[in-house]
Amino acid sequence: MLELHESGILEGRPGHLLFAYDQAALEERRYYAAGVMVAWSLLHGGPGPCCLHQSLYQLMCGQSPPLEDFNWMDISDVDVQMKLQQVKNCTSIQSLTPNLCEWIAGCGIPDIYSAEIKDMPYIYTWVLRHCIYHRVASMISQFTEGLNSCGGLWAIIKAHSAAFMPVMTRTEHPLTLQQFRSLFEVSWSPLESTIGLRQAEETTVTSWEIFLIMVNEHQTALSFGNLLAFITGADQIPLLGFLRNLCIRFYDQDQGMFSVRLPHASTCTLELYLPRGMASPGGLKDMLTRALQESLGFGNIYADSSALSQ
Template structure:
């Protein structure tokens, strides 16, 4: 064990030096510093124009109960071409894919990649790549990168779950890890060790830390722990965090980014414009607001002066009150839930929908109670005319959303 005093602490990368692949997996340099003014929509629109064959369609057969497995089989076929527009067919469902099934498929796929593929660990909205050599041998990180790139390339969502510090490190940036929140680390044992490093404030704390955790910290690539001073501890804390969330999984990160780069060098594009892509990969995206939701709505009213117009205005007033209830968090429905019900997507795509969502109306048959329904392909929500009580409309919408099972809706 190296107990020689050093003045400047460093991460011991001698092991990485013996392996060029490890060293080059995720380089630190960033040749093209991004600008905060980069427009993500412009970036993705250009990528789409350069790579996607709008006139060529590939039929993808998906079984809902085995969605992730179905997707992996689809992209593993010899004839699969990621540049062709995917036409999604859910087994046992009659809907023709005019946009809705594809939006729902990619939304569900990103959830499955995050939770079921086995390449991520940690909290649902703040994950890290797992250290799993079996998954590495099975090329799971590569497949995960493929699937995420496939979704982004065709206007779908990303996982929106990576820890922001990890994402920046993967993009060649150097975030300030001295303020890293150790609570988000997935391993309780590592949490307790990192916590002790953060709380090392006195010489007595340092002596105890060197005695109890010195060898472990040294194995993280910081042999200078044995000659450290108290004032060096924030830097050592940052080094340990960097080792655990990033350097330790360098091979996994490399395979993951190679998987994304297999589809139009998409990871290189992400890395170059990391600020613009940050909301897509992390949980830093703002929730959908009432104003943003209403901005994509149009209303198909009947002519003024007609009886239908009067009853439609009754419903729309109740609709506005329901939107206020959602905004004020008085009900369990979120704007994202409404969006999924109507479009199959839980966010407005970066490039937008092809049309605004149309709100149309229907008459309730006497003695019947027909719930609101949606056409995800036509981007249309149908509301009953003549609903004068917002609570009634809210209950109907809640039931309709709760009973919705995809493209065989109520």
């Protein structure tokens, strides 16, 4: 899904992407392939693209979003940006140049030649519809065809567009403390353990709970999304949820080692490993912060090679 953002079939501001007008990509059916990949991700419990412009997504779903306040800078083409800016800021019909009127008419609005100043807000929205939707209708159609190839998924998305908005667009819904806690279960040692394992694990879980409160109160650079990505590879809860609860397991520090063994995770099994007997919430915070910052997984490569050798 991250690769899709840089695939060339989408363009614009990150999180507000529009379909690129690329006839070669259309001929190669790359828009179709992208739709199929999105469908496969969703059907297997993974994330959606989370990158389409909300106004574009609403138009794709047959809705009429308000475009009067659309940011013309969300369109990549600088020449189109300039023309849109002129249309939006027009205060007199006489100020429209013949070239600009010809361009507006070419966007499917021949009435520009008889328009009045009161019509300009409507003309601006019609021009935007052309630029972000009608002009790339073939690309959008091929993309939704790819989605529909997997059990008619696009039809389902379109019928439940509000529910799928956070999946297809970047709709910010930060995880809450309650949501994050509810994802976990703890794999305890047996109560009858004779070497105090259970007590040491309870000490760590107490520190973990205090650490989560610190995250919630922004007393650390980490967020619940950062932690979730470290444990699962996804920074948001998938649309269909996880296959199972995330599991906290424990490990012992090797007493003979000079270095500290950091917390680690298995994204395949959805497990987080924390050190037994960690009585300091601040110490756990430092260890988890270092573990996330120096992680080699999911593109989070630490720039300082000396840190990796520690």
